[in-house]
């Protein structure tokens with residue numbers, strides 16, 4: 265099946281012309297020459313999706329009008345796609361991802377993977393039953409220095425982790441006069457967005473990154489959720505306190521009304537032997553303070569940082585690597601995982617770091633826990649999905 269000169273075959277659903285996240289996926293998947301873009305159902309408007317797909321180089325028979333057509337068209341091909349990315353709006357992820365997994369495709373699903381915890385458990389079980397890979401695009405975990413932070417924690421440079429502080433706070437929904445704009449309003453409407461707005465959109469990235477870097481999962485949380493713009497039913501700001509299964513304490517702030525902040529994803533980790541600070545807007549530098557030492561700047565691209573960092577950097581030190589290259593690292597991991605499965609061999613452990621359906625499920629449990637705790641004035645609640653209790 266599907267290996268063209270060692271390359272894998274890739275398809276995409278959503279990510280049509282003008283979409284926010286489509287270009288970053290195409291850049292990421294194409295960067296290392298590991299995937300050929302061969303099929304897509306790119307737009308909710310069939311004609312526009314077919315047209316754009318062909319302009320991007322898809323053949324006319326594989327530029328599909330919708331995902332059902334793509335599933336039928338691909339499933340019986342001898343050269344069918346090896347990996348399908350689902351980059352459609354949130355409420356469609358579950359149905360599309362489940363259908364492709366059941367048909368034996370590997371899937372990279374955008375976050376949030378599902379709208380409910382039950383759907384998340386269903387996806388985990390479906391992927392396991394099908395023997396398929398289901399990844400979730402916590403793409404920021406692909407940054408080389410994020411991988412390096414994880415490696416530093418795992419090899420004990422920080423000692424036991426006492427505290428992790430994560431933020432994902434921006435100011436792009438701060439204009440009260442624009443709150444009724446339909447492109448903004450749906451995000452704060454429970455009928456369309458579910459039980460949470462800002463935490464489900466951005467907070468889960470911060471939580472995933474905290475867990476990923478410290479190698480611990482959230483067990484309990486207490487949340488203060490507020491709508492700073494009073495007409496909003498769902499929260500535009502949340503402060504969440506967490507406890508992790510390895511003993512770490514977590515502090516997480518997420519906001520969409522933090523005027524002056526652009527992207528705003530940052531992580532700080534404090535252990536017994538030192539502290540780390542990294543920010544998505546300055547991703548090529550990592551700040552490291554060993555206990556009793558001096559503040560050091562670790563540059564992406566330095567030689568021999570860690571196997572995890574070394575395999576996820578491409579450009580010479582001093583030149584900035586940005587977000588599509590972080591996505592490229594998720595694709596690079598997936599190419600290795602899929603190739604290893606096909607060849608019946610073990611995969612490179614340094615590539616075995618891509619976020620999975622289990623992470624998507626944990627996020628969804630945290631989303632519901634934040635909403636529940638927020639409604640109960642910050643009561644501490646279980647943050648784990650029933651499947652992992």
Ligand SMILES: NC(=O)c1ccc[n+]([C@@H]2O[C@H](COP(=O)([O-])OP(=O)(O)OC[C@H]3O[C@@H](n4cnc5c(N)ncnc54)[C@H](O)[C@@H]3O)[C@@H](O)[C@H]2O)c1
Nearest residue numbers: 278279280283284285305306307308351352353354374375
């Ligand atoms: N991982 C990240 O960092 C990150 C960043 C931004 C967005 N996202 C996620 O990516 C997803 C898409 O977000 P976006 O901002 O690109 O949205 P968008 O509205 O900009 O684009 C959505 C695209 O999907 C297409 N589409 C909609 N329904 C479809 C369907 N049923 N079949 C095929 N195509 C369909 C639309 O035509 C459009 O091209 C969301 O789930 C969002 O949460 C993730």
